[in-house]
Amino acid sequence: MSTELSKTFDPAAIEAKWYSHWEGTGAFRPERPxxxxxxxxxxxxxxxxxxxxxxxxxxxxxxxxxxxxxxxxxxxxxxxxxxxxxxxxxxxxxxxxxxxxxxxxxxxxxxxxxxxxxxxxxxxxxxxxxxxxxxxxxxxxxxxxxxxxxxxxxxxxxxxxxxxxxxIYRDKRLVNWDPKLKTAISDLEVETENVAGHFWTFEYPLADESGSIRVSTTRPETMLADMAVAVHPDDDRYKDLVARGAKVKLPITGREIPIVADEHADPELGSGAVKITPGHDFNDFDVGKRAGIAAGDMLNMLDAEAAVCQTADGLVPDELIGMDRFDARKRVVEMLKESGHLVPYVTKTKKGEEQVLDAEPRTIATPFGDRGGVVIEPWLTDQWYVDAETxxxxxxxxxxxxxxxxxxxxxxxxxxxxxxxxxxxxxxxxxxxxxxIPAWYDADGNAYVAMSEEEAQAKAGEGVALTRDExxxxxxxxxxxxxxxxxxxxxxxxxxxxxxxxxxxxxxxxxxxxxxxxxxxxxxxxxxxxxxxxxxxxGLVRAADGSKMSKSKGNVVDPLGLIDQYGADALRFFMAAMESQGRDIKMDEKRVEGYRNFATKLWNATRFCQSNGIGKSDTIKAPAAKLAANQWIIGEVQQTCEALEAAMADLRFDAAANTIYQFTWSRFCDWYLELIKPVLQGDADSPAAVETREVAGWALDQIFVMLHPFMPFVTEELWHAQASFEGGERSYDLILAKWPDPRAEVSKDATDAIDWTIALTTATRGARNELGISPGEKLAAFVANPSDVASRVLERSSAAIERLARLSPVTVGEAPAGAAMQVTAGDDVFIVPLEGVIDIDAERARLEKALAASQKEAGSLQGRLGNANFVERAAPEAVEKARDDLAHHTAEIARLEGALARLG
Known part of the structure; x- marks a missing residue:
């Protein structure tokens, strides 16, 4: 008993069914020894x-x-x-x-x-x-x-x-510390954001009271753990200070620290002198090591929650202990201002009036933890490290x-x-x-790394108390x-x-x-x-305007919502079709909807096949074929399969998707099914009809197989529907089918004839559309010197030319004088008289008006895109839209000029 496919394609109804079936039957397991x-x-x-x-x-x-x-x-x-x-x-x-x-x-x-x-x-x-x-x-x-x-x-x-x-080794180094999560995080987990901040300048008095040295910083609170001031070795301003071993006496703490020569200091930046806090800055850590400060001796002024703690030398004032780092920043600035060590920043207002500020306003590149969302602190701790360089x-x-x-x-x-x-x-x-971490420590801090505590104990020796790394x-x-x-x-x-x-x-x-x-x-x-x-x-999937998706922007797209609306197959095909190597994908819901329509097109094509007695195929090899249309589709399957394999070998997902899309929609659904309609509507038992049903069923099966990786659900459903339609079953699921292997030789004369017919029909339909001629109106056509393939088709398939291209009669000879349009197929040029078909003057005026509008718009867009200010300063999505619009109008100009040329 046959079962026809339902009229409506409903993705939700088939997706859950087939996934459960595949998983339940073990189809995903590697079981081909x-x-x-x-x-x-x-x-x-x-x-x-x-x-x-x-x-x-x-x-x-x-x-x-x-x-x-x-x-x-x-x-x-x-x-x-x-x-x-x-x-x-x-x-x-x-x-x-x-x-x-x-x-x-x-x-x-x-x-x-x-x-x-x-x-x-x-x-x-x-x-x-x-x-x-x-x-x-x-x-x-x-x-x-x-x-x-x-x-x-x-x-x-x-x-x-x-x-x-x-x-792997344990070392005391600076890490990115997340004070909220109270853990170290990697450089890759740090996100830098530009934040409005300040650049403060202070006077650090020399310890011998012979003067002072000026330093600037965006983090004043870290001066509580300063251990040096660095100047460039070639900076003449400070050579004497370095030579005589001068020191500065820090305000607030009173700590005396050396002035050291180091190339990290930039003579052109500020005063050329840089405060060095090796326990709280990655660059300063390296300067400190070069200055001979061991990591274990570097001062720490923050606890795990980024609150101020006492340094090893005990010089941080009690009032600052326990204070949050940002509160401490404000208080340190106040204390330095009160003691006269803050150097004010003098600027001018827009009106030219002098303005005195505590610090220079600056935009500061600030590190944030990608999980904790708070500002990261460089923090000196003992951690485990992998020798990644080796x-x-x-x-x-x-x-x-x-x-x-x-x-x-x-x-x-x-x-x-x-x-x-x-x-x-x-x-x-x-x-x-x-x-x-599989490490255990003895009382002296020696680490014993082992797979188990028993193994660690054996390494440490009996009686040695061990504590597991936390x-x-x-x-x-x-x-x-x-x-x-x-x-x-x-x-x-x-x-x-x-x-x-x-x-x-x-x-x-x-x-x-x-x-x-x-x-x-x-x-x-x-x-x-x-x-x-x-x-x-x-690449990344971006919002439709090219911007990055983010919850704060409200432009995040939920893929499950798209699946609910259009089906998983449509979303999958969109992803593949848009995945062009080296480029991000712009989200485009209309295109997702379009691929849902593509699945519907295949569904309806399968229903058409069933209504004409076309069922499943029992062969991987292409059936024998004599009719030109059948030979043509077999050749098209072979070419599609080869192009698909080449695209997949190069991981060109967009090319692979486009290949199977064009074959399914254009070659099979639009052309092949149209070409074979007369045969199917004739004697059902004729050799031509029997052959056509076999070839059509085989070609449809090849579509299911080639399209399956991209659209697994609809193809599996249709694969089985083609069997149940005939009252039978497939012996295996599509997911486990064999890849196409047509192994067929086809007549070049036959395939050339079909390609030529399609080219003539396509060109004629396009010209009709451009000139506003009804698609169903029959038009006379003339061809002066037909090619061999044109002569064969006109002789053997004039009915097909009339049915598809709506050209009748077609005369071999010169066309009469007068307004006409030209259409081409291969090397053949057909002249189609237009007198009495359309109002030529009115059509010319319409086309000229549209052409002028597109030329004007294209000129305006070229001017905008030629303006460096626009290209450099406008939002990227605005620039891209202008380029897209220019491409559209450029194509319109070419189309309209072609249409006018056809009018003569």
Whole structure:
């Protein structure tokens, strides 16, 4: 019993059904033991996360690749999992505690960690359900979590191995300290914002009372821990002071500090003298070391919450102790002003009147923590560091040699610049949630690094009391092991042996250094080889006007809302079609809607096929074909498949999407189905009709397969609908089908004839539209010297020319004199008389008016874009709109001039 497809395409009705079916039947698992492996790992989203538009892009591209390789017969594995997200997760759980008037410190460390695990079980992993809605064909049976027992074992082993080779060490250095979260964070987690601030200038008196030296700063409070004043070695103003070992006596604290020569001081900036606070500034830290100040002797004036604390020399006044850093800034300025050490800033108002201020107003580049959202403090602490410079060498060599390919190649320069100037990586975090550092200390502070406390005790010796390090590891340390720890390492598993190295990594360019580079380091150190063959970096999804999406701007797009409205297939296809290497994507809901219409077009084309007795095909090889239209579509399938494979090999997602889109919409739906209508409407049992149904069913099946990686839901539904329509079933799901392999030879004469007919019809329809001629009106046409292909088509297929191009009669010979339009097909030029068809004078006047308007607008836009002030100062989106408008009017000018030329 046949079952016809419903009239309405409803994405929501089919998406849940098919995803559940695929997952339930194990379709996402790599279960082809003899097949070539193809492996990708997803950038593990935070356990606290939810699907945003960037995730939608990233995972859509990965799913397209994994479905494509699965169809090509590979043993495809897409590793899925979540990151424990140390800071983010601890913040979420602590925030929930605060809502209940509770706090972390009311519990032991173990009790709090238990509460985090409870939260994960109840609320964590929302994003994994959302990834299913997007259609991601991940191997959920092997879902990973960076805090799983086997993964934790891998993390600890890497730490121990690195330590044994001297590549992890403990050091006292400045770190980026987040006073809100009370933990160190990496440079990559610091966001710099321009903030309105001030530039104060002070007089520091010389200790021998022979004068003073002037310094300027944006952070006056740090003078409480100043340890030197630096001047440039070549600055003649201060050479004598340096030579005689002069010192200054700091106001407020009375501390005497040396004047040192260091190239860090810029003679052209301010007075040329710079206050040096090595315990609270990264540049000053380096100056202090060069001046012979050991890190352990550098003064600290702030506690973990960025409140003033007493320095080691006890010289900070009691009234400042415990004061917030910004309150202390105000008080220090007041005290220096009261003591006469503040140098006022003198400026003039707009009216030219002199104005005296305490400080020069300035915009200050200020570091903020990306999670805590407060100003970061450089803070001197003992932390664990990875020797990233050593670990970076093999990744650098791998990318240079081509062993690892970065796509687009333009990112290589950025990669090398960062890797060749890489700094020690601070991997310790002052949190409770995460992989606790496997180090134990004795009473003298000696560290014993081991996989377990028992092993550490054995290293320390019997009777030595040990205390476990309180810190945890940076989450990027553990996620750097993702390509191999997810496959069972450090155990020698079959999965690891087969699927490492991975084949490809797809990630946003914004985590190139957070994650991608660190995976390269870990892969070479732990596995002795690259983690993957190729790294593809995609851009960002931006708002429609090109601006960055942000909650504060109110321009964030919810991908789940788009899926609800248009279906997952439409959103996926939009992402692929817009993903052009090296460029960001502009969100365009109209285009998403357009791809929903594309799915509807395919749905209706399948319904048309069913209504004409066209069902599924039972062959991968193309059926035998004699009719020109059938030979043509077979050739088009072959060309499309080849173009699609070439685009996917180069990871040109936009080209791949456009290839299958144009074939499906234009070649198959618009042309092929139109070309075969007369055959289908004739004798259903004729050899031509039987052949046509076979070829049409086969071609439609090839569309389902080639389109499946981009639009998995609608294609799977239609794949099975074509079988159930005939009262049967498919022997396998589309997700596990074989990639097209037409293996057919087609007649060039036949395909040339169809291409020529399509070209003539397209040109004629376009000319009619430009001149306002009714699409259904038959027009006489003349061709003086027809080509061989034109002669064959006119002789054998004049009915098709009349039906499609609405040209009848077509005369071989010279056209009569008078107004006419020209249309071309290949090298053939057809003259179509227009006398009596349209009001030629009125049409010419309409076209000329439209042409003049476009020329005027184009001239205005060219002038605006030629103005450097506009291009440099206008908002980027305004400049881009002007360029788009100019391109539109330029195209209109060409079109209208062509239409006028046709009128003669």
């Amino acid at each position: 003899d097949a070539e492996p193809f492996t990708i790992v997803n950038p593990p989203p935070n356990v606290t996360g939810s699907l945003h538009i960037g995730h939608a892009l990233d995972n859509t591209l990965q799913d397209i690749v994994i479905r494509y390789e699965r169809l090509r017969g590979k043993d495809a594995l897409w590793v899925v999992g979540m990151d424990h997200a140390g800071i983010a997760t601890q913040m979420v759980v602590e925030r929930q505690m605060e809502e209940r008037q509770d706090k972390r410190t009311n519990y032991s460390r173990e009790e709090f960690v238990d509460k985090v695990w409870e939260w994960k079980a109840e609320s964590g992993g929302t994003i994994t359900k959302q990834l299913r809605r997007l259609g991601c064909s991940m191997d959920w049976s092997r879902e990973q979590f960076t805090m799983d027992e086997h993964f934790t074992k891998a993390v600890l082993k890497v730490f121990v191995d690195l330590h044994e080779k001297g590549l 670990l970076a060498q093999k990744p650098i060599e791998a990318v240079r040699s081509g062993e690892v390919e970065i796509v687009p190649k333009t990112w290589e320069k950025t990669f090398f610049n960062w890797m060749e100037n890489i700094q020690p990586w601070c991997v310790s975090r002052q949190l409770w949630w995460g992989h606790r 810190d945890v590891l940076d989450t990027w340390f553990s996620s750097a092991l993702w390509p191999f720890a997810t496959l069972g390492w450090p155990d020698e598993t079959a999965m690891l042996k087969k699927h490492y190295p991975n084949s490809l990594l797809i990630s946003g360019f914004d985590i190139l250094f957070f994650w991608d580079a660190r995976m390269l380091m870990s892969g070479y150190f732990n596995m002795g080889e690259r983690p993957w063959d190729k790294l593809y970096l995609h």
